Amino acid sequence: MSKLVVKSVLTFSLVLSLVPTVAHAQKAQTPPQDPSTYMHVNAPLAQSLVDKVKAHHDDIVKLGIHAVPPGEKDNVIIANITRSKNGKKSSSADLEKLATNKATAVRLEKDKVFDLLIPMTDANGGNLDGGFVVMEVPYAKASNEEEALKIGVAIRDEIQAQIPSKAALYQP
C-alpha cells in the first residue's frame, strides 16, 4: 500500500514537472497572431504537397507556397515545411519580385544558398491569386543562379502539376 502511494506521488510529481515544459513547447509552436503580420490559413492540399515534395528533394533546404487565400486580400504563406510560418504575410520584397512575373534567384552569401521565388499556377495554368513558391538551393547543389533556377523550376513544375485548381489547395 505504501509503495503504491509513493509511486502515485512520484508519478504525479513527474507529470507536474512536465506541464510547464509541454505548455512552453506548445506556446513555441504557435506563431504570434499579430493580425498585421499573420492571418489564419488552412490549406491542407498545399501543405501535403510541400511536405511530400520536400521529402524527396535534398537539393533544397526550404520550401513554401504563397498565395491570396479565398476571400482574403493579403498574400500570405499558405503552406511551408516550417508550419509555424503558415499565415505570415508575404514581404513587400517578395511581392515586388512577383510583380515581374519571372522566376528570381538571389545569392545569400551569409547562408550560402540561392533564395528562389517562382510564380506558380494550377495544373491548367489557372491563376492561384498571386501564387508562388519559395525555396533555397544550397551552393553545394548549384554553382550559379541559372542552375539554381533549373532545380527550382523543376520543383515548381512538380508541385503545380498536382494542383487541380485554386480551390483544391484549401481542401483536403
Add this chain to the structure above:
Amino acid sequence: MRTYSIGTKLRSCLLKYRRRSAQPLAPFLLTVILSVSPYAPAHAAELAPVSLNSVIPLPGFVGDFDHFTVDLKRNRLILAAEEHHTLEIFDLKSGERLQGVPGFKAPHTLAYVSETDEIFVTDGEAAACIILSGSDFHEVGRISLRPGADAALYDPTSRIFYVANGGRDEKSSTSSITEISVMNHKVVAQISIDGDNVEAMAVDHAHNRLFANIRDKKQIGVIDLTSRQVVARWTAPGLNRNTTLTFDPIAKRVFVAGRTPGKFVVFDATDGRVVANMSCVNDADGMVWDPVTRRIYVTGSQGLSIFHQDGPDQYRSLTQLPTNGGKTSLYVPEVKQLYIVHPKTEIDDAALLIYRTNP
C-alpha cells in the same frame, strides 16, 4: 476588368506624380504598387499573355485527343476525340459540350469547310478521309487512303485538303500527301515523300510551295506544288521529332517545333536558314501563329510556350504555362480564345481548357 481598373489607377497616379514632383520615381512607384491590394495577382494577370477562362470537364474520356476545327457560322468548336472514337461538339464561346458524334476509329485532323458546309476528318485506322454534313453530322462521303491518314491541312485558297497518309502505319518507308478537292470530294493528286512519318504542313501561296514536317528524317520538306516534287529539305541543330509547323507569309518565316527535346525553330522560308532555335515545351503537337499580336503559341504535353516575334529574326519567350498534359490547340481570333484539350490525368478528368488571350 479589375486588371484594367488597377492599370488605369496606376497610370493616373503616375501622371499626377510626374506633374507635381521632380523627385525619383522608384520609391513612389513601389509605394503605389504595394498599396494596390491584392496587387500581385492583378499585376501578374496584367502581364500574362493568356488567362485561363474556363475548364470544361470531360468525365468518361480516357486516352488521347487530337485536333480541333471551328464552325463559325454555328459557333461550334469541333474536336477529334481520337481514343474515344468520336467527334465532340462544343459551344464556341462558353465551351459547353453539345454532343458527341460516333462512327470513327481514330479521328485525327479536322477541317470545317464553310463553302460546302462540310467537315473533313482524317481517320488513320479507317484509312480514309470521312466527310460529314456540317449541319447534322451525317456522313456524306468517304475517300479511301493509305493506312495512317493523320496530319492534314485545309487550304481555303485552292480548296484542297492535303492529307498525309501511308508510311510507318503500313510499314512502308514512304508516305503520300494526298490532295483532295473539297468541292467534288475527288483525289486530284498524290505527292510521294521519302519518309515514313509526315506531320504538319503549311502552304506558301506566293511561291506555290508546301512545307511539311518529315518527322522520321528530322527534316522539313519543301514541296513544289506544280511539279509535286520535294525540292529542298531543311533541318536544324537539335531538331528531333518535329511535329508541328506553321508559316508567316509576310515575314517569310516557317515555325517548327521539335518534341524531344522541346525546340522552337524558325526558318527563313526563302533559303531554309535557321534564324532562331530556342527551348520550348516537350512533345509539342499544336502551334498557332497570331499575326495580330505577333505571338506563336506552342502546346505540348509539358504545357504552353508563348513566343513573340520582335522581328523576322528576333524571337522572345514570353511565358510557359502548364496545360495538364494538353498537347493540341486552336486559336480562334474572332473570340480571342485559345482552346487546349488535355486527357485524363492522375489529378483530374480530361478537360477542355479555354484561355483568353490578353493584348
